[in-house]
Amino acid sequence: MSIGERVTALTNQMTNLDDRWRDVFHAVPRHLFIPDRAWCHPDDGPGYLIDRTADPETWMDVAYSNTSIVTQINDGAADIGRGKGDYTSSASxxxxxxxxxxxxxxxxxxxxxxxxxxxxxxxxxxxxxxxxxxxxxxxxxxxxxxxxxxxxxxxxxxxxxxxxxxxxxxxxxxxxxxxxxxxxxxxxxxxxxxxxxxxxxxxxxxxxxxxxxxxxxxxxxxxxxxxxxxxxxVRFMMLRSQRWSRPRHEDVYRRSTTYLDPRRVVRSSYGAEIAIAGMLPDVCGAHEDQEGGEFHLSLWSDDSDAQVHYAPDYKGIAVLQRGPRGLWDELEAAYLRWMSWGTPHRDRFGMTVTPEGQHVWLDSPDNLIT
Missing domain, CATH: 3.40.50.150 (Vaccinia Virus protein VP39)
Incomplete structure (x- = not known):
């Protein structure tokens, strides 16, 4: 398959291209910007190495696939061939x-x-x-x-x-x-x-x-x-000055129970994600599905953290919190506040940036949620 045919096949998948941008994608071939060794990072499966010397056909196929390609790991300190570490540069x-x-x-x-x-x-x-x-x-x-x-x-x-x-x-x-x-x-x-x-x-x-x-x-x-x-x-690598790492906390956890299912908090909608991020801009979260239908949610900020664990055999959900803030309590309140607004979707939210900072709003810039 020729380069032109590959570009045509790729751009035909993208309904958001007008004719002028379609012509530009043909004029600036993507493979000219892909290194000989890189890490393919598909959305629907594990990543893998592409090597132009070892397998030029696969390398070219990936170059013209609708897939992100990682070109640097750990700011260049890690071998791209292993695919392990923090992804720090890529072709989107x-x-x-x-x-x-x-x-x-x-x-x-x-x-x-x-x-x-x-x-x-x-x-x-x-x-x-x-x-x-x-x-x-x-x-x-x-x-x-x-x-x-x-x-x-x-x-x-x-x-x-x-x-x-x-x-x-x-x-x-x-x-x-x-x-x-x-x-x-x-x-x-x-x-x-x-x-x-x-x-x-x-x-x-x-x-x-x-x-x-x-x-x-x-x-x-x-x-x-x-x-x-x-x-x-979308998911993008962070601006270097805005990268963050998870702090370590040594306080003793406070135990409590909640009846709000943490799975719904993290999976309800993009609207919930924006509302929570707007109300709790300094709170990070990570979650994972576990064996037997169990689910674990971790929360942290600079000075506090929380662990929330759902198990299908128990009506109450275990909550552990430590530090000066109750991060699960804050998250629960933010989520229920979003529900009280009628569960608005992402397209109803917006952002305003001023010299004093940024603010998220619902429906109108006059209706700040932060």
Whole structure:
């Protein structure tokens, strides 16, 4: 199968592509941005190594699949061939890239700031659509930056590449018509709002500490604030300055019982995820299904943690909490508050970013839930 046929087969799977972006995907072949050895990370199965030298056909098949491909682990300190460690750079799944570009909705001649060059593929797509001179892309990792520059040169593009921390944007070329972010953030850096032209758009993956991630589009409204809504679910690697780790707590647990099923708290809807993340922005969670239908939920913040365990043979659900906060009590109250609103879905929520911080709202920016 030719490259053109592979691109056509891939883009035919993506209903969110208009004809102009479809042409761009053909003009900037994805395989030019995939390293010879990488880790395929499908949504529906275990990951596996792709090696162009050992198996060129599988490598090319994956390059043109609708799958994310991990290109760096542990900031380059781990062997990509083992697939173990923290994923720190990747080529996002093409459908996710297309969704972000659709929300970006640039006009001809728009100047775009991209945060997170990665492999360089999305910078290449933007440069092909808008011109090299209109694209500025910021990458914090020296090795990733160097490889992206080589990839873009091979693809025939030379957007402005900046080695630096994307949390600060790139004020030298501001203001920008569009800001395109390829890494997750739980707190929107205000520099991005400052560097957006009035009427400009910021598209980014909001990755709150609570469950899930949400593709988000904010509009810079010209008074120093940006307002917008949440769209599809996504998972992205975090902006490096916003990575977090789980703290260790040594306090003695307080025991209690709840009748609220923790499975419903974490599985009700994306609307519940956003509501909880908005009300409890500093609370993290992780859960797992266990043998015999049991289910375990862990919660933690900087100073407290909680363990909640469901077992089908018991009506009451065991709760352990320690630290100055009762994290399960707070989570239970937030979830039931969302239910009291009529269980609104994701499309009814939005976000406002101001110089003082960010706030989640329901239905209207005047109705803050934080």
């Amino acid at each position: 799944a093409p459908s996710v890239v297309a969704a972000g570009l659709k929300l970006l909705d640039p006009y001809d001649g728009d100047e775009v700031l991209e945060i997170g060059t990665g492999t360089g593929w999305t910078a290449g797509l933007l440069a092909n659509r808008l011109g090299d001179e209109n694209i500025t892309s910021v990458e914090i990792d020296q090795a990733v930056f160097t490889t992206a520059a080589e990839n873009l040169k091979r693809a025939g593009h030379s957007p402005r590449l900046i080695l630096g921390d994307g949390a600060g944007g790139w004020p030298e070329k501001a203001p920008y018509d569009r800001i395109h972010v390829t890494c997750g953030v739980y707190q929107v850096p205000y520099a991005w709002v400052e560097q957006a032209r009035p009427g400009g758009v910021i598209v980014f993956p909001w990755m709150p500490r609570w469950e899930g991630g949400h593709l988000t589009r904010l509009n810079a409204v010209g008074d120093g604030t940006a307002v917008g809504r949440f769209y599809g679910g």
